[in-house]
Amino acid sequence: MSDPQDAAETGEDHTGPELLHGVPMSSSRGQVVLHPGADAYLGLMADLLSDGYTMCVDLCGVDYLGAVDRRLPAGVTAERYEVVVNLLDLEGRRRIRVRVQVAATDPALPTITPMYPGAEAMEREAMDMFGIVFEGHPDPTRILLPEDWEGHPLRKDYAMGRIPVQFKAVEGR
Amino acid sequence: MSTVDDHRLAALGRQDAVLRISEAEAEAPAVVDPDDERMIINMGPQHPSTHGVLRITMELQGEVVTRSKPVIGYLHTGMEKTAEDLTFLQGPTNVTRMDYASPLFTELAFSLAVEELLEVEIPDRATWIRMLMCELNRMSSHLLFLATNGMDLGAVGMMIYGWREREEVLRFFEKVTGLRMNHNYIRPGGVAADLPDGWQQDLEQILAILPSRLEEFDVLMTGQPIWRDRTQGIGVLTTDEAIALGATGPLLRSTGYAWDLRRAMPYLAYDEVDFDIVVGTYGDTFDRYAIRLNEIRESMRIVEQCIDMMPAGPYRAEDRKVTPPPRARIDESMEALIHHFKIFTEGYKVPAGEVYCPVESPRGELACYMVSDGGSKPHRMHIRAPSFVNLQTLPYLVQGGLLADAIAVISSIDPIMGEVDR
Numbered sequence: 001m002s003d004p005q006d007a008a009e010t011g012e013d014h015t016g017p018e019l020l021h022g023v024p025m026s027s028s029r030g031q032v033v034l035h036p037g038a039d040a041y042l043g044l045m046a047d048l049l050s051d052g053y054t055m056c057v058d059l060c061g062v063d064y065l066g067a068v069d070r071r072l073p074a075g076v077t078a079e080r081y082e083v084v085v086n087l088l089d090l091e092g093r094r095r096i097r098v099r100v101q102v103a104a105t106d107p108a109l110p111t112i113t114p115m116y117p118g119a120e121a122m123e124r125e126a127m128d129m130f131g132i133v134f135e136g137h138p139d140p141t142r143i144l145l146p147e148d149w150e151g152h153p154l155r156k157d158y159a160m161g162r163i164p165v166q167f168k169a170v171e172g173r
Numbered sequence: 174m175s176t177v178d179d180h181r182l183a184a185l186g187r188q189d190a191v192l193r194i195s196e197a198e199a200e201a202p203a204v205v206d207p208d209d210e211r212m213i214i215n216m217g218p219q220h221p222s223t224h225g226v227l228r229i230t231m232e233l234q235g236e237v238v239t240r241s242k243p244v245i246g247y248l249h250t251g252m253e254k255t256a257e258d259l260t261f262l263q264g265p266t267n268v269t270r271m272d273y274a275s276p277l278f279t280e281l282a283f284s285l286a287v288e289e290l291l292e293v294e295i296p297d298r299a300t301w302i303r304m305l306m307c308e309l310n311r312m313s314s315h316l317l318f319l320a321t322n323g324m325d326l327g328a329v330g331m332m333i334y335g336w337r338e339r340e341e342v343l344r345f346f347e348k349v350t351g352l353r354m355n356h357n358y359i360r361p362g363g364v365a366a367d368l369p370d371g372w373q374q375d376l377e378q379i380l381a382i383l384p385s386r387l388e389e390f391d392v393l394m395t396g397q398p399i400w401r402d403r404t405q406g407i408g409v410l411t412t413d414e415a416i417a418l419g420a421t422g423p424l425l426r427s428t429g430y431a432w433d434l435r436r437a438m439p440y441l442a443y444d445e446v447d448f449d450i451v452v453g454t455y456g457d458t459f460d461r462y463a464i465r466l467n468e469i470r471e472s473m474r475i476v477e478q479c480i481d482m483m484p485a486g487p488y489r490a491e492d493r494k495v496t497p498p499p500r501a502r503i504d505e506s507m508e509a510l511i512h513h514f515k516i517f518t519e520g521y522k523v524p525a526g527e528v529y530c531p532v533e534s535p536r537g538e539l540a541c542y543m544v545s546d547g548g549s550k551p552h553r554m555h556i557r558a559p560s561f562v563n564l565q566t567l568p569y570l571v572q573g574g575l576l577a578d579a580i581a582v583i584s585s586i587d588p589i590m591g592e593v594d595r
Contacts, residue, residue, distance in 0.1 A: 029289050029528045055416050058529070058557040062544055069525035069547040084542060086529055086557070090416065090430070093437050097529060114180045118419025120191075121565050129253075139193040144246040144594055147196050153254055154553075160258055 021047045026073040033097045035076045041100045042110045045085070049115050053087035053096055056116035059123060060084055061102075061130035065156040080104035081132060085112070085119075102132055111137040129154035181417045182569075190568035192232050192240035199230045199244075210235050216579075218247050224321060225590030229567070229583070236575050241568045245561075248594035256554035260520030261287050264554065266357045268541075271556060272592035273354055275314040277306050278534040279541075279556060279592075280359040285440065285530040286543040287361035290523045293495055297442075297484040299363035304441045305479035306349070306358065307532075308472040309376075312383075313342040314535040315465040315472075318587045319390060322462060325584040326403050331393060338386055341379050348375065362496040363489025373480050380473055387469060395463065404459035408570035408582035411456060418569070419562045422537025423468070424586065427453035427460035434533035446478045458578075458585040465535075465587070494521050520549035529557075536560050536587055558595060560588040 018025045021044055023036045036044045062082045064070055072078055081102035088095055102109060111134040113120045123134045124143040131152040134140065141147060151158055182189075192213075199215060217228040226247035232240040256267050268283045269276040281303060288295060320335020343353040348369055350356040358365050394400045410420070412428040425432050433450045435443040451467040453460025489496045497516050498509040515521075525547040531540035537559030544553040563586050570586070571579045 028526055031529060033527075056419055057421070057531075057538055057562075058540060058542065058555075060542060060555040060557075062553045062555075064552075067544075067546040067552055071525055071527075084527075084555075086540070086542070090432055090437075095438075095529075099527075116419070117180070117182050117417050118562060118565060121561060125561075139191070141195075142246075144249040146246070153251055158254075160254060 024073045024075050028071075028097075031095065031097060033099055035073060035099050035101070037077070037101055038103070038109055041098075042112070044098065045112050045115055048087055048096065048098070052089045052092050055088040055090060056085060056112065056119045056122075057088045057095075058084075058086040059112075059119050059126060061126040061132055061154065063130060063154065063156045065104075077101060081107055081130060083109055083126060083132060107131060108133040108135055110135050113138060128152070131155065182414065185411070185413050185417065187414060187569060188572075190240055190572040192230055192242045192568070194230065194242075211239070218244075224584070224588060227564075227583070227588065227590055227593075229579070231571075231576070231579070233576060236577075238571045238574055238576055238579055241571055241579075243564050243567050245564070245590070245593050248590050250595070252595045253553075253555055256551055258550065260549050261361055261523055261551065262516060262520045264551070265360050266355075268554075268556060269355045269357055270591065271558065271595055272534065272536070272539070272560070272589045274317050274589050275310050275535050276355050277303075277310040277359055278532055278539050280357065281307060282530055282532045282539050282541040282556070283543075283554075284359050284361045285532065286528050286541040287523060289528045289530055290526050290543060290545050291361065291495060291521075292524075293362060293490050293492055295363050295490050296487045298367075298486045299488050299490070300441050301479055301483050302364050302368060302488060303359055304443065304446075305476060305483070306346075306364075307441075308475045308479070309342050309345065311472045311535045312469050312476075313339045313346075315469050316342070318465050318535075319394075319462075322581075322584045322587075323394060325580050326400065328394060328400070331390070334386070334390070334393070338383065341382060345372075345375050345379060348372075360489075360496075362492065363487070365489075367488045368483075376476060376480055380477060383469070383473060387466065390466060395466070401459065403578075403581055404462060404585075405457055406455070407458045407574060407578045408585060409455060409457045410566060410570060414569060415456070415566065418566050420537070420566050422533070422535070422559055422563065423461050423464045424537065424563050424566060426451065426464055428456035429454055434531055434538060438531070440530075440532060445482070446475050448472075448475050458581050461585040461587075468535075522547060522549050523551075531557070534559055536589065536592075537563055556592075556595060558592040560586075560590075560592045561595075564588050564593060 023034045023044055026033050065080055079101040083100045083102055085098040126132050128142045128144055129152055212233045214231050218226040228244040230242050231238055259267055264283055265280045268279045271279050316335050316339040320332045323331025347353050350358040410428055412430045415425045415428050429452055431450045431452045436450055448471045451464045453464055493512040497513050502509040503513050523545040525545055527544040529542045531538050539559050540557040542555040543551055546552040570582045
């Protein structure tokens, strides 16, 4: 996961970023953020669930294609996609955010729906909008777009407003 | 890898309630299996009780719902994609159209996220105006719920009363923001305009009318045996199930769990006002109705305190890089003219970073996840819509109940389809 060359370039020394459950941790405007790779993701979510983060409030994709300025802690290899999961600990009144790096060549992650059943619709949305596959998802179908829609609209290389209308009933548009 | 055995809902003793079938299977004509009387029907997308365009694919055994799935997307217009092509200044006009019953909350979440990235301090008066307007919006949203919930259960008179009371609040909104809905009033840096002269009297009038009207609702519905028969014990959810499914707002509070972001993680000035969190006991349709009815009363308490405690001062940040200068200044100052021109042509640049800003909307946790790469438009703007997530509880709420009760349950989730589909 860690890339020594990256660390050398940014001038970070051997101490590296702070770790939580073996995953680099950073702070964004006072909010705690974890940066696992795709392989450490499922284990981290299980650890966080047993830590008391019982609710998955939000899960969404982000496409960083063409982002001019992107902030990541040293040791995290930047990939094109990110899946961002916001967890909530209701008893402890605290939040944590997990930003998983997902490679453009094989955009896939294991599903977290057995642990967080509420993530089912959100994972379907991320799949619909970004084409990220959630392996083991109980219902891997499109959620907001028609099931015969082509492409994934929230990808940065999906042009805005210049696509033919794709609804089944409309001919020749 | 996890298996089905350690599925969290299975551990809570819930069998899978979601009907996961393909579109082709759902559209096939209903065939009644002579052996077990199982039948698949589609309810909606144009059924009045679905509050917009929601379709529910249901598997019935006689009149009992065994499995179901909400099918959504009929109102999807790609608003998150649109947001990437609008400047931060234009953003609120877009997000306000998501939850059209409580538009100010989406504007608020968006503005809080932009301000967090900009590190702009907003004046006290702007904070209190935002809180006042949001609580009024919570009242109008819950009044709309009472109207539609009554209509769905056959109390058609209630529909007219609910709309009438809501109109009192909307009239005030029109006076303040110029519009009854889709206000674009809460903007990064403050609010669009100061409260108009005589706003206290207008609000005192509303606050004087509403208590007696709410008591009429109690007579019309709360105490009615027919109303209670149709709502009590229907669509029951436990706290653990609600948390596992990500349900927030009145849905979670109805299970007896006092979770309200205004209290648990205060934003704006909610730590300076007195109000109670209304919780239920049984997690049924009646509790969800009663919570919303009583939250109107709590919001009225907050509005009263806002009238008394409203601070004087500017209603938006005086940072000319973020908010436009007053109109009069443009005539006399070249610098003001330049600022005005720059803000409305290229907008302002927001420092790179990402932030998640949640607020308690009438439907639950509404949040804006904003990623900026240093430009004048968001790199990614995601709205965590409470209706979208809450709708996932529907199959579990209606499982084992009668088809006729499903109507009451859908209504009690109070989904706004504009927000679900975005």
